[in-house]
Amino acid sequence: MNNLAYLSIGSNLGNREQNLRIAVQKLGLIGTVLSVSSRYETEPVEFTDQPMFLNSAVALETSADPAHLIKELIDIERGMGRERIQRKGPRTVDLDILLFGDQIVNTDKLTIPHPAMQHRRFVLEPLAEIAPEVMHPVLKKTVGELLRQLPAGQSVRRIGKANNKDGSREE
Numbered sequence: 001m002n003n004l005a006y007l008s009i010g011s012n013l014g015n016r017e018q019n020l021r022i023a024v025q026k027l028g029l030i031g032t033v034l035s036v037s038s039r040y041e042t043e044p045v046e047f048t049d050q051p052m053f054l055n056s057a058v059a060l061e062t063s064a065d066p067a068h069l070i071k072e073l074i075d076i077e078r079g080m081g082r083e084r085i086q087r088k089g090p091r092t093v094d095l096d097i098l099l100f101g102d103q104i105v106n107t108d109k110l111t112i113p114h115p116a117m118q119h120r121r122f123v124l125e126p127l128a129e130i131a132p133e134v135m136h137p138v139l140k141k142t143v144g145e146l147l148r149q150l151p152a153g154q155s156v157r158r159i160g161k162a163n164n165k166d167g168s169r170e171e
Contacts, residue, residue: 003101004034005069006131007058008114008123010094012044014081016054019093023076024058027095030072031062037126039159045120051090054159057098057126066100070110073097098127102137113138118146121154 007027011019020039027033037057044053062069073095080093098114105112113136117123124147127134132144139146 002061002063003065003103005031005060005062005066005097005101006099006127006134007060007073008055008094008096008098008117008127009058010042010053010055010122011092012051012053013090013092019080020054020056022080023093023095024056026076026079027058027060030064030069031060034059034061035130037129040122040126041157041159042122043155045122045154053122055122055126055156057123057130059130066097066103066105066110066112067107069100070097096123098123099134099136102135104137119150121147121150121156124150125156125158 009020009023011023013019017039024033024036035058040055042053042055044051064072077091077093077095096114097110097112098117100112103112114123117127118136118139124143128143128147132142132147134143135141136143136146141149
């Protein structure tokens with residue numbers, strides 16, 4: 001059975017755009033990439049003394065269950081040089097599961113829906129671009145509603161147009 005997962009991708013080290021593109025290509029090896037949002041340049045949050053991020057959202061159809069998918073995402077991060085030295089610190093790539101169908105997962109290693117997604121403009125802007133009507137299974141609000149309810153704050157700036165499914169940018 002195939003599942004629809006929505007993921008957040010971010011990078012603030014090295015060639016950020018290339019990192020996002022490579023991550024999307026690698027996601028295509030573990031499922032079918034259905035859509036990729038535009039890229040958004042965003043301020044870091046929590047630990048702010050680091051470079052700006054590029055972020056995007058991906059809709060991925062996968063036969064993996066949530067536990068297997070998160071293992072695959074961590075393998076992609078490691079393969080792309082991510083080192084977990086500092087919590088919320090700079091990284092070549094960061095892959096997070098935001099939503100996994102309408103499933104709710106609460107384990108020591110994984111929480112779905114992502115527990116902070118409703119507070120993060122850098123997550124909701126790209127996600128709302130590709131899935132504005134998708135329902136948050138706990139909050140019972142659409143991604144678009146969650147975005148509209150966010151207070152002003154974090155800088156999120158769209159860079160270019162929407163991306164192709166392979167992670168390249170449309171010109």
